[in-house]
Amino acid sequence: MKKIKLLHLYHDLMNLYGDWANVAILEHSLTVGGCDVLVDKKSVGDDINFDSYDFIYIGSGTERSQLACVRDLKQYRKQLIGCIEAEVPVLATGNSHELFGKAITDSNGAKHEMLGLLDFETVQLNTRVTGDCVCKVSFLTDKLIGFINRAGGSQNGDVERPFLIEPKEGASFKASGEGIRYKNLLGTYLTGPLLVRNPPLLRYFANLITDESKDIKKYENDALLIYQEKAYISAVEML
Amino acid sequence: MKLFFCVLMCKILYILGKMLGKGSSLPGKIILRMFPDVLEQLKLPKTIIAVTGSNGKTTTAELIARALSANGMKVGWNYEGSNQTEGVATLLLRISSFSGNVKYDAIVMECDERYAKKIFEKVRPSALLVTNLCRDQLTRNGHPEFIEDCLRAAVDVVNDDIKLVLNADDPYVSALATRSVIDRNGVVWFGISSDSAVSPNKGMYDDGAFCPLCKERMTYAYHIAGHYGSYKCTSCYLKRNSPKVEGTVHENGYLEFNNGLKMKMALPSVTGAYNFCAAVAIAEVAGVSASDAVNVLNEYKLTGGRTVALNVGINRDGLLLVSKHENSFAYDRSLSWIVEQKRICSVIVVVDSISRKYYTSETSWLWDIDFGLLVDDDDDIINIVLAGTYANELAMRFAMTDIDQSKISYVADLKNLREHIKKNTMGKFYVLTCFADKAKVVKALEA
Numbered sequence A: 001m002k003k004i005k006l007l008h009l010y011h012d013l014m015n016l017y018g019d020w021a022n023v024a025i026l027e028h029s030l031t032v033g034g035c036d037v038l039v040d041k042k043s044v045g046d047d048i049n050f051d052s053y054d055f056i057y058i059g060s061g062t063e064r065s066q067l068a069c070v071r072d073l074k075q076y077r078k079q080l081i082g083c084i085e086a087e088v089p090v091l092a093t094g095n096s097h098e099l100f101g102k103a104i105t106d107s108n109g110a111k112h113e114m115l116g117l118l119d120f121e122t123v124q125l126n127t128r129v130t131g132d133c134v135c136k137v138s139f140l141t142d143k144l145i146g147f148i149n150r151a152g153g154s155q156n157g158d159v160e161r162p163f164l165i166e167p168k169e170g171a172s173f174k175a176s177g178e179g180i181r182y183k184n185l186l187g188t189y190l191t192g193p194l195l196v197r198n199p200p201l202l203r204y205f206a207n208l209i210t211d212e213s214k215d216i217k218k219y220e221n222d223a224l225l226i227y228q229e230k231a232y233i234s235a236v237e238m239l
Numbered sequence B: 001m002k003l004f005f006c007v008l009m010c011k012i013l014y015i016l017g018k019m020l021g022k023g024s025s026l027p028g029k030i031i032l033r034m035f036p037d038v039l040e041q042l043k044l045p046k047t048i049i050a051v052t053g054s055n056g057k058t059t060t061a062e063l064i065a066r067a068l069s070a071n072g073m074k075v076g077w078n079y080e081g082s083n084q085t086e087g088v089a090t091l092l093l094r095i096s097s098f099s100g101n102v103k104y105d106a107i108v109m110e111c112d113e114r115y116a117k118k119i120f121e122k123v124r125p126s127a128l129l130v131t132n133l134c135r136d137q138l139t140r141n142g143h144p145e146f147i148e149d150c151l152r153a154a155v156d157v158v159n160d161d162i163k164l165v166l167n168a169d170d171p172y173v174s175a176l177a178t179r180s181v182i183d184r185n186g187v188v189w190f191g192i193s194s195d196s197a198v199s200p201n202k203g204m205y206d207d208g209a210f211c212p213l214c215k216e217r218m219t220y221a222y223h224i225a226g227h228y229g230s231y232k233c234t235s236c237y238l239k240r241n242s243p244k245v246e247g248t249v250h251e252n253g254y255l256e257f258n259n260g261l262k263m264k265m266a267l268p269s270v271t272g273a274y275n276f277c278a279a280v281a282i283a284e285v286a287g288v289s290a291s292d293a294v295n296v297l298n299e300y301k302l303t304g305g306r307t308v309a310l311n312v313g314i315n316r317d318g319l320l321l322v323s324k325h326e327n328s329f330a331y332d333r334s335l336s337w338i339v340e341q342k343r344i345c346s347v348i349v350v351v352d353s354i355s356r357k358y359y360t361s362e363t364s365w366l367w368d369i370d371f372g373l374l375v376d377d378d379d380d381i382i383n384i385v386l387a388g389t390y391a392n393e394l395a396m397r398f399a400m401t402d403i404d405q406s407k408i409s410y411v412a413d414l415k416n417l418r419e420h421i422k423k424n425t426m427g428k429f430y431v432l433t434c435f436a437d438k439a440k441v442v443k444a445l446e447a
Helices: A019-033 A063-085 A094-100 A199-210 A223-238 B001-020 B026-034 B057-069 B084-095 B111-123 B144-157 B179-183 B270-285 B290-297 B328-339 B364-368 B391-399 B414-424 B435-445
Strands: A003-007 A036-040 A055-058 A090-093 A103-105 A110-113 A122-136 A145-156 A163-167 A176-178 A180-182 A185-188 B047-052 B075-077 B106-110 B127-130 B163-167 B187-192 B220-225 B228-233 B245-249 B255-257 B262-264 B306-308 B318-323 B345-349 B381-388 B409-410 B428-434
Touching: A003 A199, A003 B127, A019 A036, A019 A055, A019 A199, A019 A223, A019 B364, A055 A063, A063 A094, A063 B144, A090 A094, A090 B144, A094 A145, A094 A180, A094 A185, A145 A163, A145 A223, A163 B306, A199 A223, A223 B391, B001 B026, B001 B084, B001 B106, B026 B084, B047 B057, B047 B075, B047 B111, B047 B270, B057 B075, B057 B106, B057 B270, B057 B290, B075 B084, B084 B106, B084 B111, B111 B144, B127 B270, B163 B270, B187 B270, B220 B270, B220 B328, B245 B270, B255 B270, B262 B290, B270 B328, B306 B345, B306 B435, B318 B328, B318 B435, B328 B428, B345 B414, B364 B391, B381 B414, B391 B409, B409 B414
Parallel strands: A003 A036, A003 A055, A055 A090, A090 A185, A103 A122, B047 B106, B047 B127, B075 B106, B127 B163, B163 B187, B187 B245, B318 B428, B345 B381, B345 B428, B381 B409
Antiparallel strands: A103 A110, A122 A145, A122 A163, A163 A176, A180 A185, B220 B228, B245 B255, B255 B262, B306 B318
16 A cells, blocks of 8 residues: 655645645545545644645635745755755645745735745735636646635746636636646745545545556445535636 | 705705615715715714624614614614615715704614725714624625634724724634724723523534634633633634623523523524623613613514525425525524524525625535534434525535435426425424525415
8 A cells, every 4th residue: 555645734724725734635535546545734833744744735825924924934945946846746726835035024014035946936915816717737638626815916937827717796806827836846926725626636635646657436336426526616616 | 065966966866766765875885986075974873873794784773773773762773784885874964864964873884804994084973882703705705804803903093982882702803902992992892601592503613713813722611602702812812702791591581691681583593692781782872771771672572584484385384584695693593593402403504695696606605604503413304405506516525414315305306396395394394594595485485
């Protein structure tokens, strides 16, 4: 049985929109797929050894939590970047993907240094940007659905923007490219349980993690994954 | 002349709106568009109480209005729940004389958290009650710290002379009391004691793990519910302050105050207890004694009603509990309440529409609700029904709990819910849903 280790980073600090469910459904689908899955939850004050993980996840936080997170994460900068360079799959949802840029300028105008892996900066405003969207993603054929809930503002810089988002009714943003992608690091402003809402993205990460070319669809006689597929199809139609 | 016109117009539009069943914010909206500074010209009473927070605003405003008016004060309040600037404008103009004189002893104005600053710029409250700050309607509100910042900006508008009445048990609310406000004795704290008979369920997330001010870790001596409890930041000054009005919730539904007064809660719950403590604290600020306030609130039944008795044409009790979609804290309290009843029952969870305006795929709040509270070692909960447009999302969420899945069934179309309950559930049935879905659920269920 293949052993898989998942790391949920800052589970109690960056967990604003039911983000924990991303790790839970990944654990579930990998277990159903015959893997022996271990989930580690780590946060501020814990010793973190990045060497042994097959997947790393960080979720959304408040703007103050985001800064607290990067303060702590900086001590592990080399190890985390080492994982990314070694092509370990990493998913950063919501504003956590901003940590991989060079800096964040907050709504008071103060500039905060980030991890600096990728060449982009974020400027935040004291407003909110929210709304449903449907996305085309450069590496998947199926559409994704999601919700954005972030501080107003913008990002500049020279990075691959893998998500082409199309806003839906009520959204306060325009169609654009967003997110970050570098090797197997994927970041997006889509918040919350993205892998729960999107079976294609769940399968993408499950396959990346297990290094299988076979589609994980073969596991879908599982009740939870059947509900997931139904919910996804229904939401895509409704949006 | 302008004032006369505005007041007259508001009164006419208000009556017309009532006859047509329209909301109460429209008159204020129209008048403020024509005369943006009209509210500043009104002669208002000295006692103006603003009530804001994530949960319990309408309920607590009603309790306050009741406590004050039953003790001889003439009270004006926005009881329809229109709590943005326009709603407050409608309230004040409709109760004003044509010369702009609001001859009342007190105004109780429920204020939307995000609009409090705008409202205070026009109407300066003498006291501000903040009930709590929780994850609530995050699609609109962002997150609790964003709302905390909005309220801090609102407090800054009236910082010098306002009395803050704050929930001592909620660190996000406590964070609104700056040192200078505390030093000038500008805060009245209320809270619930550790001796209370409550189930201190923390839920699926821990919003008390880190200090909302400095983001260092917090420690808790005890929890009351969610992030409420006795907390202390390991780094800065934030801590639970000793409440002036502190209630102890007893198992028999009595709420006992730290001054020895006792009252019976018509619908005992920890959230209800907070609302009563807040109302008593405000009443004292407004000049009504705690004993006079408690006498009025004893066994008081709310006019809006958070529960509806249901009859589906079978000889079984049914109770609809009105919670709030997009508010995991409210759902957790309702689920805890059901479990605490220890009755042979079935639980029906209905999520049919999240937004009243359009379809949204945003269901992250379902993952923040601790549905695992329905794991039942005593087998009191016989059946669970998941219903509405979002039945598949609910099914996924419930599949991630340790609940015995054989208890669970699904109904996507509410038209079939009544028959489904009759055929497939046992015992008393509790229906859990939101204000937004209440009317259609009642219609679908009533025989």
